[in-house]
Amino acid sequence: MAGKSKEQGGDENVPFMQQLLDNPFILLFLGVASPTLLYIVWGVIEVAQIPIAQ
Amino acid sequence: MALAAKFRTCPDTGLKVHSQAEALIKANAVLGIIFLAVGGLFGLLVALTRWPAVHLLPDELFYLILTGHGANVLLFWIIFFEIAVLYFASAVLLNCRLAMPKIAWLGFLLMVVGAITANVSVLQGESTVMFTSYPPLKAQPHFYLGLILFAVGALVGCFIFFATLVIAKQEKTYEGSVPLVTFGAITAAIIAVFTIASGAVILIPTWLWSMGLIANVDPVLYKVVWWAMGHSSQQINVSAHVAIWYLIAALLLGAKPLSEKVSRFAFLLYILFLQLASAHHLLVEPGISSEWKIFNTSYAMYLAVLGSMIHGLSIPGAVEAAQRRRGFTNGTFEWLRKAPWGNPAFAGMFLSLVLFGFLGGITGVVLGTEQINLIMHNTLYVPGHFHATVVAGTTLAFMAVTYLVVPLIFRRQIILPGLAKWQPYLFGIGVAGISLFMMGAGTLGVPRRHWDITFTDAAIAVDMPGTAFLMMGLNGLFALLAATGGLLYILIVVGSVLFGEKRTEAVAKANPVIFDASTVKSYGSEEHPKLSGTYVLVAIFFVAFVLYYYVNWKFLSEVWPLS
Ligand code: HEM
Ligand SMILES: [Cu+2]
Numbered sequence: 001m002a003g004k005s006k007e008q009g010g011d012e013n014v015p016f017m018q019q020l021l022d023n024p025f026i027l028l029f030l031g032v033a034s035p036t037l038l039y040i041v042w043g044v045i046e047v048a049q050i051p052i053a054q
Numbered sequence: 055m056a057l058a059a060k061f062r063t064c065p066d067t068g069l070k071v072h073s074q075a076e077a078l079i080k081a082n083a084v085l086g087i088i089f090l091a092v093g094g095l096f097g098l099l100v101a102l103t104r105w106p107a108v109h110l111l112p113d114e115l116f117y118l119i120l121t122g123h124g125a126n127v128l129l130f131w132i133i134f135f136e137i138a139v140l141y142f143a144s145a146v147l148l149n150c151r152l153a154m155p156k157i158a159w160l161g162f163l164l165m166v167v168g169a170i171t172a173n174v175s176v177l178q179g180e181s182t183v184m185f186t187s188y189p190p191l192k193a194q195p196h197f198y199l200g201l202i203l204f205a206v207g208a209l210v211g212c213f214i215f216f217a218t219l220v221i222a223k224q225e226k227t228y229e230g231s232v233p234l235v236t237f238g239a240i241t242a243a244i245i246a247v248f249t250i251a252s253g254a255v256i257l258i259p260t261w262l263w264s265m266g267l268i269a270n271v272d273p274v275l276y277k278v279v280w281w282a283m284g285h286s287s288q289q290i291n292v293s294a295h296v297a298i299w300y301l302i303a304a305l306l307l308g309a310k311p312l313s314e315k316v317s318r319f320a321f322l323l324y325i326l327f328l329q330l331a332s333a334h335h336l337l338v339e340p341g342i343s344s345e346w347k348i349f350n351t352s353y354a355m356y357l358a359v360l361g362s363m364i365h366g367l368s369i370p371g372a373v374e375a376a377q378r379r380r381g382f383t384n385g386t387f388e389w390l391r392k393a394p395w396g397n398p399a400f401a402g403m404f405l406s407l408v409l410f411g412f413l414g415g416i417t418g419v420v421l422g423t424e425q426i427n428l429i430m431h432n433t434l435y436v437p438g439h440f441h442a443t444v445v446a447g448t449t450l451a452f453m454a455v456t457y458l459v460v461p462l463i464f465r466r467q468i469i470l471p472g473l474a475k476w477q478p479y480l481f482g483i484g485v486a487g488i489s490l491f492m493m494g495a496g497t498l499g500v501p502r503r504h505w506d507i508t509f510t511d512a513a514i515a516v517d518m519p520g521t522a523f524l525m526m527g528l529n530g531l532f533a534l535l536a537a538t539g540g541l542l543y544i545l546i547v548v549g550s551v552l553f554g555e556k557r558t559e560a561v562a563k564a565n566p567v568i569f570d571a572s573t574v575k576s577y578g579s580e581e582h583p584k585l586s587g588t589y590v591l592v593a594i595f596f597v598a599f600v601l602y603y604y605v606n607w608k609f610l611s612e613v614w615p616l617s
Pocket of ligand 1: 094097098100104120121123124125127132184185186434437441444445449488501502503504533534536537540
């Protein structure tokens with residue numbers, strides 16, 4: 001993901017932040033990955049660790 | 055499969071409008087409004103039942119109608135309208151054809167079939183599981199199936215939106231970065247993809263369970279994953295209505311964002327953090343650690359709240375700057391006094407912004423704080439809070455933009471303009487009332503989703519204070535007001551679409567509905583704005599925020615004495 005941009009040549013000087021904000025698919029990746037890891041995966045691990053009642 | 059794309063040029067904005075995009079925007083908006091009418095009526099019935107002096111519905115019907123209310127308004131009304139917003143913000147604002155219209159129609163069809171199926175199953179009476187449908191409560195299989203079909207259809211809509219962005223880029227229909235409103239729509243669509251995926255992950259097994267194909271669904275696991283959908287979908291709403299605030303301010307006043315960079319950054323905060331706040335629904339869940347709860351609801355969510363506060367400063371600021379440019383420069387508040395309050399699009403937008411911020415935002419932070427959440431958890435305070443966000447905020451913003459969609463997309467004049475002027479106020483004040491009184495009742499301990507607050511046949515007697523009954527009565531009165539505002543909206547919109555004067559070019563020229571379309575189409579920030587009024591408003595907001603937050607901690611120390 002590091003700094004890859006699919007821009008057509010000639011825009012070497014576009015700042016990183018702008019490249020990020022101009023690429024909806026990187027944003028899509030971030031917007032799905034962040035809650036999947038921090039909320040769902042972490043949350044499911046917590047639930048899975050609850051001991052089963054005997 | 056590419057249909058030869060047909061375009062018209064909009065006489066008001068100069069934008070090229072693809073006929074298929076236009077037809078899909080209309081279809082989705084109309085369906086949304088139909089479900090709002092049904093769901094809104096159900097909401098009134100629920101409120102009249104919770105009014106102790108009226109107590110309208112019998113118990114079982116109450117829960118059935120409550121289930122129907124939540125699904126019709128929060129899912130079907132809002133999401134149909136959002137798909138229309140996505141198509142508008144991509145195809146129309148980017149001057150582009152809509153990608154794969156046939157597939158888009160297929161998505162629409164799935165949503166219609168899904169929404170009808172779910173409604174049928176609710177009305178049959180065997181699917182009274184309420185909005186959250188927590189197992190082990192079990193609905194009929196076609197209830198879950200309806201929701202799944204609806205979600206798949208909505209997901210198709212999101213893909214059409216992203217594909218349209220790609221086409222616009224390839225065909226170079228715009229220059230530089232997409233407009234801010236489109237960026238807001240991108241935020242909404244991204245959150246929608248996560249939302250719908252989470253919904254599928256949990257509703258498909260639950261559907262299989264309802265058919266007896268899976269032995270059980272773990273309730274806690276269900277809650278964790280379900281809320282990734284249930285809460286995140288509220289964040290689609292926030293992103294969409296914030297985009298609409300910017301859109302209305304730009305079209306009606308030529309307002310430019312104070313800083314494109316900062317506003318986009320605020321949307322980025324939504325993309326990264328807003329969905330984590332789903333954890334606030336599980337704050338009292340035993341078995342999940344405080345680390346998970348506090349990380350997701352505090353550290354992360356406050357970054358998203360920061361995003362909302364940036365928009366909350368940026369939009370009134372943009373309005374103020376635009377008004378000052380137009381010559382309303384006297385004193386601190388001339389710009390606000392002389393704003394177009396008689397235009398329902400503006401009035402609805404500004405009321406939505408204020409009510410969302412003051413009533414919805416502040417109470418949301420309070421509810422999202424693990425300790426003080428305990429005071430209000432599962433009381434009527436919760437519906438009070440979210441009626442301020444999704445009704446006063448999202449629904450009112452969507453209503454406001456409809457007053458532009460009807461002339462610009464349906465190309466009809468608004469009928470009954472004198473009544474239309476009052477509609478946002480009636481609805482806004484009504485909803486502010488139900489939010490406040492439900493929150494008041496909740497603070498006094500009235501539970502949510504309860505048919506009988508006197509608990510007549512409970513083993514242990516419960517004494518609700520008299521003020522709680524008063525709050526429920528006031529809630530009923532304001533529900534009548536909100537329902538009147540809602541009914542007026544439906545009448546005006548349906549009436550205009552069917553019988554309004556056709557907006558030919560001549561009619562459009564004679565009755566302009568927008569002030570300036572150039573700002574909404576392009577990238578660009580306000581230069582050297584003077585914002586004394588906005589700073590005062592923001593200061594009032596912060597004082598209210600701090601005081602209310604403090605009061606709740608104080609209250610906590612009283613309900614739970616540690617000595
Ligand atoms: C005339 C307008 C409306 C009125 C009078 C109204 C009133 C109510 C009332 C009294 C409740 C029940 C609270 C309880 O007993 O727990 C409720 C629940 C709810 N309302 Fe509304 N409402 C209105 C519009 C809306 C709209 C437009 C939305 C969404 C955009 C909405 C979303 C919900 C949801 C999600 C629930 C919770 C359902 C559940 O607990 O399963 N309402 N509403
Ligand atoms: Cu939530």
